[in-house]
Amino acid sequence: MSEPGRAMEISSPAPGAPARPQAPVSRRLLSLMLAVLEAARPRQWPKNLLVFAAPLAGASLGRADGFGYALLAAAGFTAASSAVYLINDVADADRDRRHPTKRSRPVASGRLPAGLALAAAVAAVGVAFGACALAGSAALALVIAIYLVFSLLYTSVLKHVPGVEVVFVAVGFVLRALGGAVATGVPPSGWFLTVCSLGALMVALGKRYTELAVLGDGAAHHRPVMRWYSQWTLRLSQRAVAAAMLAAYLTWAAGHPDSWMRAWHLISAAPLALALARFDYLTGLAEDRPVEDLIVRDPVMACCEITWLTLFLVGL
Numbered sequence: 001m002s003e004p005g006r007a008m009e010i011s012s013p014a015p016g017a018p019a020r021p022q023a024p025v026s027r028r029l030l031s032l033m034l035a036v037l038e039a040a041r042p043r044q045w046p047k048n049l050l051v052f053a054a055p056l057a058g059a060s061l062g063r064a065d066g067f068g069y070a071l072l073a074a075a076g077f078t079a080a081s082s083a084v085y086l087i088n089d090v091a092d093a094d095r096d097r098r099h100p101t102k103r104s105r106p107v108a109s110g111r112l113p114a115g116l117a118l119a120a121a122v123a124a125v126g127v128a129f130g131a132c133a134l135a136g137s138a139a140l141a142l143v144i145a146i147y148l149v150f151s152l153l154y155t156s157v158l159k160h161v162p163g164v165e166v167v168f169v170a171v172g173f174v175l176r177a178l179g180g181a182v183a184t185g186v187p188p189s190g191w192f193l194t195v196c197s198l199g200a201l202m203v204a205l206g207k208r209y210t211e212l213a214v215l216g217d218g219a220a221h222h223r224p225v226m227r228w229y230s231q232w233t234l235r236l237s238q239r240a241v242a243a244a245m246l247a248a249y250l251t252w253a254a255g256h257p258d259s260w261m262r263a264w265h266l267i268s269a270a271p272l273a274l275a276l277a278r279f280d281y282l283t284g285l286a287e288d289r290p291v292e293d294l295i296v297r298d299p300v301m302a303c304c305e306i307t308w309l310t311l312f313l314v315g316l
Helices: 025-039 042-057 066-091 114-135 138-156 164-184 190-222 224-228 231-254 259-267 269-284 291-296 299-315
Strands: none
Touching: 025 066, 025 114, 042 066, 042 164, 042 190, 042 291, 066 114, 066 138, 066 164, 114 138, 138 164, 164 190, 190 224, 190 231, 190 269, 190 291, 231 259, 231 269, 259 269, 259 299, 269 291, 269 299, 291 299
């Protein structure tokens, strides 16, 4: 079996033997482009649709052409988050090689050179701020800059601080929602940001719980901060945050001044509660698959989410 990262190496032919043809340059370039795309985590891109959360909650697209500005915000965060994933893969390459699934990532496996990954990250950052320029929003550029700074702090230092690292994972979700608000000019309410913050924190805690439940004591070898956590505390924290999120949602819905919207938003809390219960059940199975897949690929979960969104939109 060939060693990782040497798939393209061409051995010297024996004397007198015909030379073996080298792989076409176009094929090598295509392989590298696909590796960059894989390292950018396209399956994580749907989370950038959180930029539409504030306009939806406010029942307004804000300034003229607000939908287009929200799309630019989504594009900006997609590019910025891709840059963060590329940088993380370079920083964690040695640790990823000892992980049962992460060792197949492009940088860890040797399919993507670290230098090229960093160059792609720089290009992605340029695309992110280019989207801000097209949107004409200095506030969006500031939010994305804060997201990048926090992400780099997380990669270099904060991911080793128990508790704080979970909060910073959640901050990334909240900044997406805030980015959509500033791009469209829709001011988010305090309760809206609270619901987003608690939902993001719940997902982050679920990720840590499933990682610890699947890997056991080996989790600390791949993520040193895991030695400070226990399954019991993570499980209890996840459920407490889920309950607080539902309470915040109900408070936000009950406080709406329009009776029609208030009634439908309160009704929409029922499928939201079912979705939270389903998420609790799925994370409790401790399966070795990304938590994001539990949210978007589980049929029951998807049904709850679609029902919630339908009722929410009827209320608008």
